[in-house]
Amino acid sequence: MAKRSHEDAVPLDESKEARREAKRLKKEKAKQAEATTGEIPVSNGDSNGGPVEVEAKGQAELSKEERKVLKRAKKEHEKAGAATESVAAATGDAAAKAERKALKQAEKAARKVAETSQAPAVAATGGAEKPAANGSASTASGYREDAALAALPQSEIDAFVAEKQLAIEDPQKQLYRPITSFKYLPVDEAQRAPFAGFSAPTPIQAACWPYLLAGRDIVGVAETGSGKTLAFGVPCVRYIAGLEKNARKGIKACIMSPTRELACQIRDQLVKVAEPAGVKVTVVYGGRSKDEQRATLRGTHVVVATPGRLNDFVQEGSIDLSGVVYMVLDEADRMLDTGFEQDIRKIISATAPTGRQTLMFTATWPPSVRDLADTFMKQPVKVTIGDNASGELRANVRIVQEVEVTEQHLKQARLIELLKQYQSGKNKNDRILVFCLYKKEATRIEEFIHRRGFNVAGIHGDLNQQKRIESLEAFKNGSVPLLVATDVAARGLDIPAVKVVINVTFPLTVEDYVHRIGRTGRAGQDGRAITFFTDAEKGLAGGLMNVLKAANQPVPEELMKYGTTVKKKGHDAYGAFYKDTGDMKKATKITFD
Numbered sequence: 251m252a253k254r255s256h257e258d259a260v261p262l263d264e265s266k267e268a269r270r271e272a273k274r275l276k277k278e279k280a281k282q283a284e285a286t287t288g289e290i291p292v293s294n295g296d297s298n299g300g301p302v303e304v305e306a307k308g309q310a311e312l313s314k315e316e317r318k319v320l321k322r323a324k325k326e327h328e329k330a331g332a333a334t335e336s337v338a339a340a341t342g343d344a345a346a347k348a349e350r351k352a353l354k355q356a357e358k359a360a361r362k363v364a365e366t367s368q369a370p371a372v373a374a375t376g377g378a379e380k381p382a383a384n385g386s387a388s389t390a391s392g393y394r395e396d397a398a399l400a401a402l403p404q405s406e407i408d409a410f411v412a413e414k415q416l417a418i419e420d421p422q423k424q425l426y427r428p429i430t431s432f433k434y435l436p437v438d439e440a441q442r443a444p445f446a447g448f449s450a451p452t453p454i455q456a457a458c459w460p461y462l463l464a465g466r467d468i469v470g471v472a473e474t475g476s477g478k479t480l481a482f483g484v485p486c487v488r489y490i491a492g493l494e495k496n497a498r499k500g501i502k503a504c505i506m507s508p509t510r511e512l513a514c515q516i517r518d519q520l521v522k523v524a525e526p527a528g529v530k531v532t533v534v535y536g537g538r539s540k541d542e543q544r545a546t547l548r549g550t551h552v553v554v555a556t557p558g559r560l561n562d563f564v565q566e567g568s569i570d571l572s573g574v575v576y577m578v579l580d581e582a583d584r585m586l587d588t589g590f591e592q593d594i595r596k597i598i599s600a601t602a603p604t605g606r607q608t609l610m611f612t613a614t615w616p617p618s619v620r621d622l623a624d625t626f627m628k629q630p631v632k633v634t635i636g637d638n639a640s641g642e643l644r645a646n647v648r649i650v651q652e653v654e655v656t657e658q659h660l661k662q663a664r665l666i667e668l669l670k671q672y673q674s675g676k677n678k679n680d681r682i683l684v685f686c687l688y689k690k691e692a693t694r695i696e697e698f699i700h701r702r703g704f705n706v707a708g709i710h711g712d713l714n715q716q717k718r719i720e721s722l723e724a725f726k727n728g729s730v731p732l733l734v735a736t737d738v739a740a741r742g743l744d745i746p747a748v749k750v751v752i753n754v755t756f757p758l759t760v761e762d763y764v765h766r767i768g769r770t771g772r773a774g775q776d777g778r779a780i781t782f783f784t785d786a787e788k789g790l791a792g793g794l795m796n797v798l799k800a801a802n803q804p805v806p807e808e809l810m811k812y813g814t815t816v817k818k819k820g821h822d823a824y825g826a827f828y829k830d831t832g833d834m835k836k837a838t839k840i841t842f843d
């Protein structure tokens with residue numbers, strides 16, 4: 251005989267009455283269930299225990315099962331961000347149905363969440379959503395143009411493309427409209443904070459965002475100081491923030507920078523977009539304790555790094571890049587230089603074997619690195635800003651460029667004259683950046699300037715990292731308005747309001763010249779660059795003249811005497827003379843019809 255609990259026990263003389271009552275209750279319950287669920291409940295009658303016992307036992311089991319089911323369904327529901335719903339009590343089948351229903355709702359809610367974080371589903375050029383183009387790119391979030399962007403008259407888009415001198419070369423002809431306003435950018439409110447002080451996306455941002463959100467590889471070439479960091483940073487954060495919690499684990503994106511200071515700056519800019527979205531960004535670079543950096547890596551989604559240190563971490567197993575599907579080479583031409591090429595190769599081979607989205611951003615894109623870059627990419631879209639469709643070397647046109655052809659022994663006295671001229675009276679605290687070619691030269695010039703009574707700091711490779719950071723910080727915060735640097739400070743550094751750049755010694759390449767002077771005239775401001783040029787650099791005169799002419803700057807007579815020959819840059823891996831890929835297809839400006 252089945253064992254009864256004391257709650258179930260029914261006195262024998264009451265058993266008839268109890269059976270009748272149980273039958274009545276059972277009928278009532280069946281009716282109730284039918285009314286709420288449309289299902290006919292099935293009794294799990296247990297003849298041994300008698301109707302009361304069966305009923306009581308059955309109810310207890312069902313409600314337990316039901317609670318379990320409902321809890322599970324509710325959890326799913328909540329996970330998808332849907333409002334919780336109470337589900338009516340029912341029998342086993344009804345509960346199963348409720349579970350199915352809740353799960354369906356949960357799925358629907360999840361789809362809705364995914365959709366609302368994107369723009370409304372209207373594509374610009376024909377209405378259909380365009381698929382991610384590089385095959386399995388898992389970063390592709392199904393970009394859809396915002397309805398309002400798609401509804402803009404074509405003439406408005408054409409005017410934007412023409413005014414910003416935007417050229418897009420897409421082997422897959424996806425033809426996305428540029429995101430001309432932040433309101434057309436499909437990201438959550440939380441990720442918009444960094445745009446608060448900006449009126450509109452910069453041209454490189456407007457042009458690249460749609461393709462990057464669609465999962466495409468990109469080469470983005472735009473002048474110095476034109477907002478390339480957020481051009482690659484925003485889609486990176488958007489991709490990671492859109493992943494399910496479980497899928498988010500591990501490093502998903504890797505951003506490579508040629509210098510430590512630039513790596514830190516990229517991290518600082520990205521954090522502003524990433525932190526509100528719950529995405530963790532970490533920086534690793536040489537010259538600092540490895541142990542400290544290892545400790546910061548826990549829970550990281552995006553690693554910003556210089557190649558040497560990152561490669562060390564990968565080789566020793568401290569960093570796992572196998573989940574990296576978003577790979578950025580900032581200052582890409584520098585990263586592909588022979589000095590970094592091997593590290594880059596190793597790092598890229600440690601990233602996800604399929605579905606990687608690879609991005610290269612730079613202000614200068616010499617033909618010597620273009621073929622090499624293509625080996626890491628899949629049908630990249632090439633976006634060029636400026637009257638520069640074929641990626642010719644171009645300086646920022648808002649910078650006044652002055653070239654003084656001089657002699658070595660006259661340089662120091664002239665430098666002091668210039669410093670007095672540009673740091674006097676109300677301009678006493680204007681920031682001036684002085685570039686030298688060699689570390690020893692930078693030390694000598696810094697000491698010389700200091701002896702002449704100027705408040706000056708230095709940054710170059712002979713200084714330890716702590717000192718480099720301190721100098722840069724003092725220059726940024728204005729406590730030291732004069733900085734003497736080598737080319738470690740030439741690329742990418744975004745220092746507010748540098749008024750003048752002075753090149754005491756011309757750099758080794760004209761590309762480096764463009765980057766050096768690009769420390770002024772940033773984010774739409776004006777700037778000035780003054781360059782000493784001597785016989786020793788005559789091989790670079792032709793390249794320099796081209797840059798001056800392209801930016802409508804005067805070419806001094808004395809410079810012309812060196813002739814206009816453009817010395818081709820050698821490449822250790824490809825011989826003394828690079829393969830001039832002048833036959834690269836000319837980019838066609840895209841028209842949207």
Ligand SMILES: Nc1ncnc2c1ncn2[C@@H]1O[C@H](COP(=O)(O)OP(=O)(O)OP(=O)(O)O)[C@@H](O)[C@H]1O
Pocket residue numbers: 448449450451452455472473474475476477478479480612613741742743744768772773
């Ligand atoms: N849409 C925008 N409107 C105005 N300013 C912006 C916008 N986006 C970025 N900026 C600002 O422009 C400055 C330069 O940006 P960033 O450092 O990304 O330039 P860059 O193109 O990478 O330059 P470089 O080629 O020298 O590395 C930064 O101070 C950044 O905050």
